[in-house]
Amino acid sequence: MSVFCEVPQAAPVAVFKLSQDFNNDQFPNKVNLGVGAYRTDEGQPWVLPVVKKVEKIIVQDGSLNHEYLPILGLPDFRSSASKIALGEDSPAIQENRVGAVQCLGGTGALKMGAEFLSRFYNGNKNTKTPIYVSAPTWENHNAVFANAGFEDVRPYKYWDAENRGLDFAGFLEDLEVSCFLTGLNGVRLYFGHDSFSLGVNSTCSIFCLQQSCPEHSVFVLHACAHNPTGTDPTQEQWMQIAEVMMRRKLFVFFDSAYQGFASGCLDKDAWAVRYFVSVGFEMFCAQSFSKNFGLYNERVGNLTIVARDADNLKRVLSQMEKIVRTTWSNPPSQGARIVSITLNSPELFTEWKDNVKTMAGRVLMMRAQLKAKLQGLGTPGTWEHITEQIGMFSFTGLNSKQVEYMVKERHVYLMASGRINMCGLTSSNINYVAESIHEAVTRVQ
Amino acid sequence: RLATVTQIISTAPKSVNHKDVNPWVLPVVKKVERLIVEDAGLNHEYLPILGLPEFRSASSKVALGDGSAAIKDGRVGGVQALGGTGALRIGAEFLRRWYNGVNNTATPVYVSAPTWENHNSVFADAGFKDIRPYHYWDAAKRGLDLAGLLDDLEKAPEHSVFVLHACAHNPTGTDPTREEWKQISEIMKRRSLFVFFDSAYQGFASGDLDKDAWAIRYFVSEGFELFIAQSFSKNFGLYNERVGYLTVVARDSENLSRTLSQMEKIVRTTWSNPPSQGARIVSKTLNCPELFAEWYSNVKTMADRVLLMRDQLKAKLQALGTPGTWDHITQQIGMFSFTGLNPKQVEYMIAEKHVYLMASGRINMCGLTTSNIDYIAQSIHDAVTKVQ
Numbered sequence: 001m002s003v004f005c006e007v008p009q010a011a012p013v014a015v016f017k018l019s020q021d022f023n024n025d026q027f028p029n030k031v032n033l034g035v036g037a038y039r040t041d042e043g044q045p046w047v048l049p050v051v052k053k054v055e056k057i058i059v060q061d062g063s064l065n066h067e068y069l070p071i072l073g074l075p076d077f078r079s080s081a082s083k084i085a086l087g088e089d090s091p092a093i094q095e096n097r098v099g100a101v102q103c104l105g106g107t108g109a110l111k112m113g114a115e116f117l118s119r120f121y122n123g124n125k126n127t128k129t130p131i132y133v134s135a136p137t138w139e140n141h142n143a144v145f146a147n148a149g150f151e152d153v154r155p156y157k158y159w160d161a162e163n164r165g166l167d168f169a170g171f172l173e174d175l176e177v178s179c180f181l182t183g184l185n186g187v188r189l190y191f192g193h194d195s196f197s198l199g200v201n202s203t204c205s206i207f208c209l210q211q212s213c214p215e216h217s218v219f220v221l222h223a224c225a226h227n228p229t230g231t232d233p234t235q236e237q238w239m240q241i242a243e244v245m246m247r248r249k250l251f252v253f254f255d256s257a258y259q260g261f262a263s264g265c266l267d268k269d270a271w272a273v274r275y276f277v278s279v280g281f282e283m284f285c286a287q288s289f290s291k292n293f294g295l296y297n298e299r300v301g302n303l304t305i306v307a308r309d310a311d312n313l314k315r316v317l318s319q320m321e322k323i324v325r326t327t328w329s330n331p332p333s334q335g336a337r338i339v340s341i342t343l344n345s346p347e348l349f350t351e352w353k354d355n356v357k358t359m360a361g362r363v364l365m366m367r368a369q370l371k372a373k374l375q376g377l378g379t380p381g382t383w384e385h386i387t388e389q390i391g392m393f394s395f396t397g398l399n400s401k402q403v404e405y406m407v408k409e410r411h412v413y414l415m416a417s418g419r420i421n422m423c424g425l426t427s428s429n430i431n432y433v434a435e436s437i438h439e440a441v442t443r444v445q
Numbered sequence: 446r447l448a449t450v451t452q453i454i455s456t457a458p459k460s461v462n463h464k465d466v467n468p469w470v471l472p473v474v475k476k477v478e479r480l481i482v483e484d485a486g487l488n489h490e491y492l493p494i495l496g497l498p499e500f501r502s503a504s505s506k507v508a509l510g511d512g513s514a515a516i517k518d519g520r521v522g523g524v525q526a527l528g529g530t531g532a533l534r535i536g537a538e539f540l541r542r543w544y545n546g547v548n549n550t551a552t553p554v555y556v557s558a559p560t561w562e563n564h565n566s567v568f569a570d571a572g573f574k575d576i577r578p579y580h581y582w583d584a585a586k587r588g589l590d591l592a593g594l595l596d597d598l599e600k601a602p603e604h605s606v607f608v609l610h611a612c613a614h615n616p617t618g619t620d621p622t623r624e625e626w627k628q629i630s631e632i633m634k635r636r637s638l639f640v641f642f643d644s645a646y647q648g649f650a651s652g653d654l655d656k657d658a659w660a661i662r663y664f665v666s667e668g669f670e671l672f673i674a675q676s677f678s679k680n681f682g683l684y685n686e687r688v689g690y691l692t693v694v695a696r697d698s699e700n701l702s703r704t705l706s707q708m709e710k711i712v713r714t715t716w717s718n719p720p721s722q723g724a725r726i727v728s729k730t731l732n733c734p735e736l737f738a739e740w741y742s743n744v745k746t747m748a749d750r751v752l753l754m755r756d757q758l759k760a761k762l763q764a765l766g767t768p769g770t771w772d773h774i775t776q777q778i779g780m781f782s783f784t785g786l787n788p789k790q791v792e793y794m795i796a797e798k799h800v801y802l803m804a805s806g807r808i809n810m811c812g813l814t815t816s817n818i819d820y821i822a823q824s825i826h827d828a829v830t831k832v833q
Contacts, residue, residue, distance in 0.1 A: 002695055004670065004704045007700070012706075046488075051489070105717055107717035296491045297490060298489060299719065328528065329530035330687070333722075335720065
């Protein structure tokens with residue numbers, strides 16, 4: 001008898017399963033609009049020219065060795081990565097209250113932040129602190145926080161399927177609402193405090209108690225290019241979100257995986273993060289350099305930490321070290337070296353920004369062309385959202401039946417949610433994809 | 446500042462130092478790094494969650510041997526992990542969730558007394574509530590406390606997890622003999638104890654990969670299902686690229702498959718998928734006969750230098766007439782030696798002699814060089830004769 005005989009088979013990760021199915025498909029015109037990685041117009045992965053250049057520099061540098069990095073990572077990487085997020089002239093950085101942990105991609109940064117919060121935030125080992133993730137969100141958010149020990153991971157309203165846009169009222173409601181009761185007649189009564197009470201009054205015979213958003217809850221916010229919807233709050237909306245979060249003492253945890261990649265401009269894509277810092281939040285920002293450096297497999301990430309002052313920061317980092325030590329001991333060097341050398345050299349930095357603009361530009365072009373073709377075909381529905389949405393992904397609005405049709409009949413692979421990766425579109429396949437969407441929408445309901 | 450003292454010698458850090466007390470990038474590693482950078486066929490797309498396939502199969506072969514029957518039976522697999530630490534962590538997380546029941550955090554986990562200082566924390570952070578020491582180091586006789594070890598095995602609750610050092614025990618440098626491994630194995634099998642090897646020094650200990658893997662291979666041949674956390678930090682000198690592997694040996698391929706599927710879920714929420722560079726270097730090297738031979742030679746260079754320093758240190762202490770016996774210096778194996786110096790003597794070494802070693806008396810033999818060995822031998826002599 002095996003000691004593993006009771007271990008159940010785990011379901012595969014959906015997005016990788018999709019790629020696997022795509023790879024196994026023999027259809028000559030198949031298209032992969034699933035996994036979130038950049039592709040050239042030839043449908044090929046792209047190693048950024050600046051990355052190739054820096055890799056050569058590294059291999060020729062006889063002064064480099066493979067000694068362990070510090071637990072928190074390569075110092076030059078950490079500081080330059082935080083500068084990318086917060087801005088070269090960030091006052092918070094100048095005030096010495098910004099620190100960082102080099103992590104294994106965005107996932108590793110989220111993981112370290114989550115592990116820290118579960119131990120030390122809102123009390124000691126308070127695993128009941130609610131964690132709010134957007135509905136929908138990146139499929140791994142929930143599991144990362146759950147595996148860090150949090151018992152209460154909840155959705156906050158985000159995507160309005162009917163209007164194909166941000167459900168801003170719902171979002172604010174989830175941030176704001178402290179306690180409400182629903183009567184049988186559907187009337188909701190709001191209270192301005194966090195205590196619960198159960199009662200009966202003359203208008204309803206039974207009250208149903210609803211859970212609310214307690215103070216100190218953690219909110220995972222997408223810094224830009226929301227995954228999977230591609231729909232971000234406007235600057236005005238961010239300001240309102242910040243106001244409520246500040247008032248209700250909610251913890252800000254940004255997930256920033258697409259800085260630069262979304263609009264082509266690093267500063268523009270970091271506006272929300274910087275605004276929150278400027279209004280005085282202490283917060284975490286999980287940064288990924290997988291997409292904007294195309295360094296997916298070297299696992300380059302950074303958890304930027306903004307604290308009230310240097311003393312608090314120092315103690316937080318000391319605890320992060322302990323968490324890192326029992327997870328990966330110290331982080332991998334290669335990717336961090338590439339990013340650090342690039343960010344710290346004016347010429348290479350300029351070249352990198354240019355490479356980033358190339359990627360963002362191609363995505364914007366594909367968006368414009370897809371919309372134009374769907375409009376040209378007279379495909380039912382409105383397709384404005386294709387160009388209004390931003391970043392790598394688009395929530396097409398296709399329902400699961402239509403998606404099934406796309407995959408099975410047309411060999412166009414996309415997520416069951418209707419999410420497509422714009423990078424999968426090329427000048428060679430865009431007509432076929434537009435026609436396929438047209439077919440799906442007109443034939444399948 | 447201590448830096449102004451010319452005779453500062455650090456024997457504390459764990460990384461290998463060449464004779465000029467410099468880190469050493471293995472020549473074969475430099476060669477392969479160039480091959481990688483010149484290979485236009487490579488890109489940076491995500492690796493599979495469980496890692497680079499060629500790396501995975503090569504790693505298992507290194508541990509279990511090219512001709513391993515278990516590998517041929519299709520019942521060996523594994524997870525590319527972030528160094529030995531990452532491999533231990535994934536294994537621990539899996540065991541906590543799925544071993545000896547579901548989420549049974551009460552399963553005792555035994556680690557040697559003493560052991561690598563991070564073992565306890567890794568298992569504790571994975572959720573285990575009961576981490577216990579098993580007898581290992583006999584300070585009086587400066588050797589293995591076999592009777593104590595065997596007794597702990599007999600008394601441990603069935604299904605307890607035991608973390609065994611495959612070779613070059615850290616920090617004592619003292620390994621069981623083959624006979625002693627056989628006794629350990631017999632009890633563990635009879636009492637259904639789970640075998641979790643930590644293998645951080647294969648090749649580095651004796652210079653011979655097969656010799657250093659004897660215990661692992663013996664246990665596999667005895668039919669155990671087991672985990673092996675392998676590190677390529679030391680034997681490839683790739684400390685900062687975090688190259689590790691968790692080898693999983695199961696009863697059959699079906700059990701293996703379900704186990705790996707659950708490990709994928711754990712990896713996904715920890716680092717998603719592993720880093721490429723180090724795994725590529727190791728994989729290219731292990732899978733190419735010429736590079737493999739060159740690597741083997743580099744490993745022997747490191748192991749031989751350590752053996753030479755051991756010989757010389759013992760000879761010098763004997764020549765100085767330093768009180769006590771110093772045979773353990775050459776009997777112990779691998780990077781570390783438990784000198785037997787007590788905390789007061791260690792303090793003296795650091796404060797008076799600027800020779801840095803762990804409070805336990807553990808020294809890293811790699812910190813010794815032909816230039817400093819006389820000074821160190823003299824320092825040990827002074828510590829032993831002046832401080833009690």
